[in-house]
Amino acid sequence: MEVFWEAIRQAVNLIVHGNSYVFQVMWMSLRVAGLATISGMIVGIPLGTWLALKKFWGWSAAAAMLNVGMMLPPVVVGLFVFLLLSRQGPLGSMDLLYTPTAMTIAEFFIAAPVIAALTMSGVASVPKEVRLQALGLGASRRQSIWIVLREARVTIIASIVGGFGAAISEVGAVTMVGGNLSVDGHNMTGTMTTATMALVRQGDYSLAMAFSIILLVLAFAITFILTRTQQGFRRRWLQS
Amino acid sequence: MKEAVQDAITADGLVKRYGDRTVVDVESMDVHEGEVLAILGPNGAGKTTLFRMLALLEPPDAGTIRYGGKAVTTRDLSARRKIAAVFQRPLLFQGSVHDNVAYGLKFRHLRRAEVKSKVEHTLDFLGVSRLAEADMRSLSGGELQRVAIARALVLEPEILFLDEPTSNLDVHVRRRFRADLTRIVDRLAATVIIITHEHSEALALAQRVAVINEGRLVQIGTPEEVFTRPQNSFVADFTGAETIWHGVVQTNDRGLCAIQTEAGLLVEAVAPDVKVGARVAVAIRPEDVAIRLLPEDSDGPRSSARNSWCGTVDTATTTGMGMRLAITFDCRPGVVPIFGGEGEVISFITRASAVELGVKPGTKVAASAKASALHVLMED
Numbered sequence: 001m002e003v004f005w006e007a008i009r010q011a012v013n014l015i016v017h018g019n020s021y022v023f024q025v026m027w028m029s030l031r032v033a034g035l036a037t038i039s040g041m042i043v044g045i046p047l048g049t050w051l052a053l054k055k056f057w058g059w060s061a062a063a064a065m066l067n068v069g070m071m072l073p074p075v076v077v078g079l080f081v082f083l084l085l086s087r088q089g090p091l092g093s094m095d096l097l098y099t100p101t102a103m104t105i106a107e108f109f110i111a112a113p114v115i116a117a118l119t120m121s122g123v124a125s126v127p128k129e130v131r132l133q134a135l136g137l138g139a140s141r142r143q144s145i146w147i148v149l150r151e152a153r154v155t156i157i158a159s160i161v162g163g164f165g166a167a168i169s170e171v172g173a174v175t176m177v178g179g180n181l182s183v184d185g186h187n188m189t190g191t192m193t194t195a196t197m198a199l200v201r202q203g204d205y206s207l208a209m210a211f212s213i214i215l216l217v218l219a220f221a222i223t224f225i226l227t228r229t230q231q232g233f234r235r236r237w238l239q240s
Numbered sequence: 241m242k243e244a245v246q247d248a249i250t251a252d253g254l255v256k257r258y259g260d261r262t263v264v265d266v267e268s269m270d271v272h273e274g275e276v277l278a279i280l281g282p283n284g285a286g287k288t289t290l291f292r293m294l295a296l297l298e299p300p301d302a303g304t305i306r307y308g309g310k311a312v313t314t315r316d317l318s319a320r321r322k323i324a325a326v327f328q329r330p331l332l333f334q335g336s337v338h339d340n341v342a343y344g345l346k347f348r349h350l351r352r353a354e355v356k357s358k359v360e361h362t363l364d365f366l367g368v369s370r371l372a373e374a375d376m377r378s379l380s381g382g383e384l385q386r387v388a389i390a391r392a393l394v395l396e397p398e399i400l401f402l403d404e405p406t407s408n409l410d411v412h413v414r415r416r417f418r419a420d421l422t423r424i425v426d427r428l429a430a431t432v433i434i435i436t437h438e439h440s441e442a443l444a445l446a447q448r449v450a451v452i453n454e455g456r457l458v459q460i461g462t463p464e465e466v467f468t469r470p471q472n473s474f475v476a477d478f479t480g481a482e483t484i485w486h487g488v489v490q491t492n493d494r495g496l497c498a499i500q501t502e503a504g505l506l507v508e509a510v511a512p513d514v515k516v517g518a519r520v521a522v523a524i525r526p527e528d529v530a531i532r533l534l535p536e537d538s539d540g541p542r543s544s545a546r547n548s549w550c551g552t553v554d555t556a557t558t559t560g561m562g563m564r565l566a567i568t569f570d571c572r573p574g575v576v577p578i579f580g581g582e583g584e585v586i587s588f589i590t591r592a593s594a595v596e597l598g599v600k601p602g603t604k605v606a607a608s609a610k611a612s613a614l615h616v617l618m619e620d
C-alpha cells in the first residue's frame with residue numbers, strides 16, 4: 001500500500017513541477033487521439049448518416065460491418081496498419097511507420113467505426129417524418145439532412161465521446177505502429193498508455209502512476225466538456 | 241360566361257407500390273387554383289401516400305404531377321418552395337416556437353429582419369404570439385398544431401397541404417381548432433389540400449371532395465354531389481349511408497324505379513338512368529329514415545308513403561345527438577338480416593323523438609323513406 005501512496009505522491013510532484021517528458025507524452029496522446037477523432041468524425045458522421053437515411057441492396061451487410069468495426073480488436077487494427085505502412089507494404093514508400101501519423105491512422109480505424117455506428121443509430125432513431133417535414137417546408141436535400149443531424153446531435157456527441165475514448169485509451173495498435181520511441185529523453189511516439197505500460201515493465205511506478213492520473217483526469221475533463229455540451233443541447237431543447 | 245378553371249395541380253397515372261402492394265393508383269386528378277380540396281378516405285386507403293406524392297415529398301413509381309401545367313418532381317426545389325406541408329403529428333424541431341416558425345424562411349435564406357417580422361406577424365395572426373419563446377414541452381396539443389400551421393403559413397405558400405391536422409387532438413380541442421382552421425383557410429389566398437377521414441371536416445372546409453379507397457380515386461365532386469349522389473356503394477357507405485341493399489330493377493316509370501331487394505322488399509327510388517333488369521345497390525342515410533310506432537296487433541303500416549316497412553327494433557344505441565336504431569324486417573325465407581344490409585334498415589332519430597316514442601329493442605315500428613332519399617347505385 002505504501003508503494004501505491006508513494007507513487008501517487010511522486011506523480012503529483014511530477015505534474016505540479018511540470019516535468020517536460022510528462023508534458024511531451026501528454027501532448028502526443030492528445031494530438032494523436034484528437035486528430036484520429038476529428039478524422040473519424042469527418043468520415044464517420046457522413047457514413048453513419050448515409051447508412052441511416054439510405055436503404056440499398058446489401059445495406060444489412062454494410063450496417064453489420066460497421067457494428068463489427070466497433071468491436072475490432074486493436075491488435076488486429078495495429079497489425080493491419082503495420083503491414084500497410086511497413087517497407088514491404090503498399091504505403092511503405094511513405095516511410096510513416098513509427099511516426100505519430102502511423103499512430104493517428106491506427107487510432108482513426110478504432111475511432112471511426114464507433115462514431116459511424118453510433119451516428120447511424122442516432123440518425124435512424126429520428127422519425128422519418130422529421131426529414132419529410134423539413135422538405136415540406138422547402139428545405140433542400142442538404143438542409144433536410146442538417147435538420148435530422150440537429151435532431152440527433154445528442155447521440156452524435158455521444159459517438160464523438162465514444163470515439164475519442166476508444167482512441168486515447170488505445171495501447172496495442174499504437175505500440176505496434178508507433179513503437180513508444182523516445183530519443184535522448186525526448187518523446188517521439190510515446191503516448192500515455194504506451195508509456196505507462198513501458199514504465200511498469202521498467203519498475204518506474206511513480207511515473208507510470210503520474211501518466212495514469214493524467215490520463216484519467218484528461219479523459220474525465222474531455223468527456224465532461226463533451227457531456228456538458230450534450231446536456232446543454234438537451235437542456236436548451238427542453239427549455240425551448 | 242363561366243370563367244375557365246385553372247388547375248393548380250394535375251396528376252396523371254400516379255402509381256406508388258410498396259413491394260408487391262399497390263398503395264396508390266390514381267388515373268387522373270386535378271386540383272383547381274384557389275380551391276380547398278378534401279381528400280377523404282378510410283384508414284389505409286392511400287391518402288397520406290397520395291398527399292406525399294402531390295406535395296413532392298415522395299416520388300411516384302409512375303405518373304406525372306404538374307404544378308400550374310409544368311411537370312414537377314421531388315428534385316424540383318423551386319416547385320417544392322411553392323408549397324408548405326403540415327403533417328398529422330406536429331413535428332416541431334428543436335428550438336423555440338419562434339425558431340420553428342422561422343425555419344422555412346431560413347431555408348430560403350431570407351434576411352434576419354425579414355424573418356423576424358414575418359414570424360411575428362404570423363404568430364400574431366394565429367393568436368399565439370405570447371408563445372414565441374415558450375417551452376415546446378409545455379404547449380398543449382392544440383397549441384403545437386397551431387405552431388405547425390404557423391410554420392407553414394409564414395411561407396405564404398401557393399399550395400398548402402394539410403394531412404389530418406386535427407386527428408391528433410382531443411375532441412373538444414379539435415372542435416375549436418377546426419373552427420380556427422376554417423377561418424384561416426377562408427382568409428388564405430391559396431390552394432389547400434386537406435387529407436381527412438372525417439366527413440364533418442371535409443364538409444366544413446372543402447369546396448370539392450375526392451374520395452379514395454384502396455389507392456384509387458372513386459369519386460370527386462362538390463360535397464353535395466359526393467354526399468347526396470354517391471357513385472358507388474363504397475362512397476355511399478363511407479359518406480354515411482349506413483343501409484345498403486342489393487336488388488334488381490323491376491320497373492322504371494319515368495325515373496321512378498321499383499326495385500326488388502334480396503331480402504324480398506319492393507322499394508321505390510328515383511333513378512332516371514337505370515334499366516329494367518339491372519343489378520343495383522340501394523343506399524339510405526339513417527337521418528332519411530323516419531319511424532312511427534305500430535300497435536302490437538298491427539298487420540302493417542298504413543301510410544301514403546311508398547317506402548314504408550314494418551319491422552322490429554333490434555338495437556337502439558344512444559349517441560351524442562340522438563339514437564341510432566337498427567330495425568329488422570320479416571325477410572324472405574332463407575335470408576338472415578344483416579346489420580345495415582339485407583333485411584335491416586338503420587334509422588337515426590333525435591333524443592327528443594326517442595324519449596317521446598319510448599323506442600327500445602322489441603318495439604314494433606314502421607320505417608319510411610322518400611323515394612328521393614334512396615340512392616340507386618349501379619353494381620360493379
